[in-house]
Amino acid sequence: xxxxxxxxxxxxxxxxxxxxxxxxxxxxxxxxxxxxxxxxxxxxxxxxxxxxxxxxxxxxxxxxxxxxxxxxxxxxxxxxxxxxxxxxxxxxxxxxxxxxxxxxxxxxxxxxxxxxxxxxxxxxxxxxxxxxxxxxxxxxxxxxxxxxxxxxxxxxxxxxxxxxxxxxxxxxxxxxxxxxxxxxxxxxxxxx
Amino acid sequence: xxxxxxxxxxxxxxxxxxxxxxxxxxxxxxxxxxxxxxxxxxxxxxxxxxxxxxxxxxxxxxxxxxxxxxxxxxxxxxxxxxxxxxxxxxxxxxxxxxxxxxxxxxxxxxxxxxxxxxxxxxxxxxxxxxxxxxxxxxxxxxxxxxxxxxxxxxxxxxxxxxxxxxxxxxxxxxxxxxxxxxxxxxxxxxxxxxxxxxxxxxxxxxxxxxxxxxxxxxxxx
Amino acid sequence: xxxxxxxxxxxxxxxxxxxxxxxxxxxxxxxxxxxxxxxxxxxxxxxxxxxxxxxxxxxxxxxxxxxxxxxxxxxxxxxxxxxxxxxxxxxxxxxxxxxxxxxxxxxxxxxxxxxxxxxxxxxxxxxxxxxxxxxxxxxxxxxxxxxxxxxxxxxxxxxxxxxxxxxxxxxxxxxxxxxxxxxxxxxxxxxxxxxxxxxxxxxxxxxxxxxxxxxxxxxxxxxxxxxxxxxxxxxxxxxxxxxxxxxxxxxxxxxxxxxx
Numbered sequence: 108x109x110x111x112x113x114x115x116x117x118x119x120x121x122x123x124x125x126x127x128x129x130x131x132x133x134x135x136x137x138x139x140x141x142x143x144x145x146x147x148x149x150x151x152x153x154x155x156x157x158x159x160x161x162x163x164x165x166x167x168x169x170x171x172x173x174x175x176x177x178x179x180x181x182x183x184x185x186x187x188x189x190x191x192x193x194x195x196x197x198x199x200x201x202x203x204x205x206x207x208x209x210x211x212x213x214x215x216x217x218x219x220x221x222x223x224x225x226x227x228x229x230x231x232x233x234x235x236x237x238x239x240x241x242x243x244x245x246x247x248x249x250x251x252x253x254x255x256x257x258x259x260x261x262x263x264x265x266x267x268x269x270x271x272x273x274x275x276x277x278x279x280x281x282x283x284x285x286x287x288x289x290x291x292x293x294x295x296x297x298x299x
Numbered sequence: 300x301x302x303x304x305x306x307x308x309x310x311x312x313x314x315x316x317x318x319x320x321x322x323x324x325x326x327x328x329x330x331x332x333x334x335x336x337x338x339x340x341x342x343x344x345x346x347x348x349x350x351x352x353x354x355x356x357x358x359x360x361x362x363x364x365x366x367x368x369x370x371x372x373x374x375x376x377x378x379x380x381x382x383x384x385x386x387x388x389x390x391x392x393x394x395x396x397x398x399x400x401x402x403x404x405x406x407x408x409x410x411x412x413x414x415x416x417x418x419x420x421x422x423x424x425x426x427x428x429x430x431x432x433x434x435x436x437x438x439x440x441x442x443x444x445x446x447x448x449x450x451x452x453x454x455x456x457x458x459x460x461x462x463x464x465x466x467x468x469x470x471x472x473x474x475x476x477x478x479x480x481x482x483x484x485x486x487x488x489x490x491x492x493x494x495x496x497x498x499x500x501x502x503x504x505x506x507x508x509x510x511x512x513x514x515x516x517x518x519x520x
Numbered sequence: 521x522x523x524x525x526x527x528x529x530x531x532x533x534x535x536x537x538x539x540x541x542x543x544x545x546x547x548x549x550x551x552x553x554x555x556x557x558x559x560x561x562x563x564x565x566x567x568x569x570x571x572x573x574x575x576x577x578x579x580x581x582x583x584x585x586x587x588x589x590x591x592x593x594x595x596x597x598x599x600x601x602x603x604x605x606x607x608x609x610x611x612x613x614x615x616x617x618x619x620x621x622x623x624x625x626x627x628x629x630x631x632x633x634x635x636x637x638x639x640x641x642x643x644x645x646x647x648x649x650x651x652x653x654x655x656x657x658x659x660x661x662x663x664x665x666x667x668x669x670x671x672x673x674x675x676x677x678x679x680x681x682x683x684x685x686x687x688x689x690x691x692x693x694x695x696x697x698x699x700x701x702x703x704x705x706x707x708x709x710x711x712x713x714x715x716x717x718x719x720x721x722x723x724x725x726x727x728x729x730x731x732x733x734x735x736x737x738x739x740x741x742x743x744x745x746x747x748x749x750x751x752x753x754x755x756x757x758x759x760x761x762x763x764x765x766x767x768x769x770x771x772x773x774x775x776x777x778x779x780x
Binding site: 202241245268269270291 | 543565566622623626627628629630631633634651652654655658661702704705706707708709710711
């Protein structure tokens with residue numbers, strides 16, 4: 108299996124890995140013997156040209172050498188073997204809350220079409236999202252299969268939407284826009 | 300249909316602009332309530348630095364930032380909408396960030412059940428018979444098609460490729476990739492424009508990717 | 521009779537689209553002489569097509585002959601696609617309820633615009649687009665108020681407004697604060713809550729006939745609101761009998777008022 112070695116601007120843009128690997132060519136450059144030994148022992152192989160392209164700026168930064176080394180190792184330790192594929196996804200809105208649970212309007216994100224109303228017990232809401240649980244709250248519900256380190260399991264995952272609140276500044280802008288529209292509507296338009 | 304051979308679906312969202320990587324950390328995301336408080340316990344931080352930041356939130360999102368590129372990645376299809384929300388949330392807060400372009404990058408890995416079928420697909424995509432006299436046992440490594448003009452009114456382009464996988468995968472796996480790229484031409488309100496286009500285009504990007512895959516599959520079968 | 525034939529100029533026609541609850545409701549009315557009215561709008565949940573517009577196009581109505589578009593209230597199942605209809609029907613006047621807190625309501629609409637694509641909050645999005653059309657293109661608007669005839673054709677056919685009541689307007693002003701609070705939270709959607717007193721019910725007069733179109737108006741214990749207010753206080757319905765009644769609120773029991 109071979110990998111893409113190109114480091115053109117386009118590839119930098121859409122490849123997830125900042126470092127690409129090829130075979131052999133251990134390189135040391137201006138980072139000291141410590142770093143060199145780490146590179147040699149890591150089997151994190153890159154060509155000289157690639158190293159110069161990516162590492163040159165490191166020569167000019169002051170920083171804890173361990174953080175730089177961690178970064179280099181990141182690629183090796185970062186690829187956690189987790190993947191999940193969904194059988195079905197919904198976007199839900201909490202429409203009613205009662206003692207036993209709640210009802211939600213469910214929009215089918217997998218197949219489209221019309222919505223359904225579902226009834227749920229309170230334990231459907233993850234404890235970590237309780238603070239988000241209100242009337243009108245939006246959540247995502249997915250079911251499918253997940254594989255973590257080669258172990259496959261079914262999952263049913265609920266997560267409530269988390270977007271930042273509208274800031275005071277933006278609220279003022281909305282208010283000004285609304286007022287402007289209203290004033291224009293009332294003053295400028297012919298009403299029958 | 301080819302979708303039955305799907306082994307993995309990885310979504311990578313990339314933004315090109317001017318960033319300060321030191322800002323981005325699990326603590327900052329939790330402070331801004333963009334992630335669950337419990338995710339703070341479950342992060343793996345590799346680097347938070349003025350030149351680059353790199354950390355993972357639980358098992359559902361990877362964040363990589365350098366001064367020019369901001370990336371969010373997940374291989375959990377159930378979290379694609381959350382990734383989108385995270386992107387929107389971050390740049391709603393950092394609304395003065397100069398942004399030049401962004402990409403919605405789809406990576407689907409299909410594991411074909413047997414080598415014969417795999418070879419057939421390979422040959423249909425790029426007839427290798429032409430190369431038999433030049434190379435012994437030629438194999439397809441990568442086929443990329445570029446569309447320079449977007450089908451919508453946005454600036455940018457789309458590229459689609461079929462290649463060998465770029466990570467460890469079962470045998471007879473093909474990687475199908477689409478880079479859905481959007482260029483932002485507004486220098487003053489670039490973040491606002493980015494968010495508007497991103498939110499509007501997110502869903503249709505998936506539809507487009509699946510549409511292309513289905514079309515290609517139909518043509519080669 | 522083929523339902524997709526355009527009625528002739530002497531035939532009045534009321535076409536109900538999608539009633540039955542769930543996805544939406546719209547009423548398309550031919551008042552005669554190629555004068556058309558559209559009340560509310562919704563989209564086919566599968567195809568995404570705007571159903572009243574699709575109907576008009578199917579029966580080959582010149583959209584320039586649509587005289588009036590009424591937005592009875594701003595709930596999702598009555599408003600989706602209404603801005604596109606308004607845009608397409610270039611001669612149509614837009615009718616909606618004007619109330620004392622309209623200015624504050626526009627702040628709420630502004631928040632909706634800010635949220636943009638984050639929420640599929642059709643009500644604010646559609647309403648905003650209609651207001652933008654009015655402001656930017658000088659399109660006409662008429663406000664609903666009780667007993668007001670918002671359209672009268674050359675042949676004296678017309679549409680008169682029966683609701684919402686003044687008392688409802690006052691109560692809504694108090695609710696707006698809560699709406700704006702929800703509007704400020706991008707993680708929450710607005711929910712249509714009963715009772716639906718803000719809905720515009722209308723009386724259609726065509727020749728000697730009358731048709732009562734109930735929209736989503738419901739009953740209430742307060743005699744100054746809902747159907748009770750119409751029966752008690754509307755002059756337009758006094759001493760007339762309707763030939764046709766479009767049952768309110770998708771047939772829900774909350775829309776049933778015996779005295780109607």
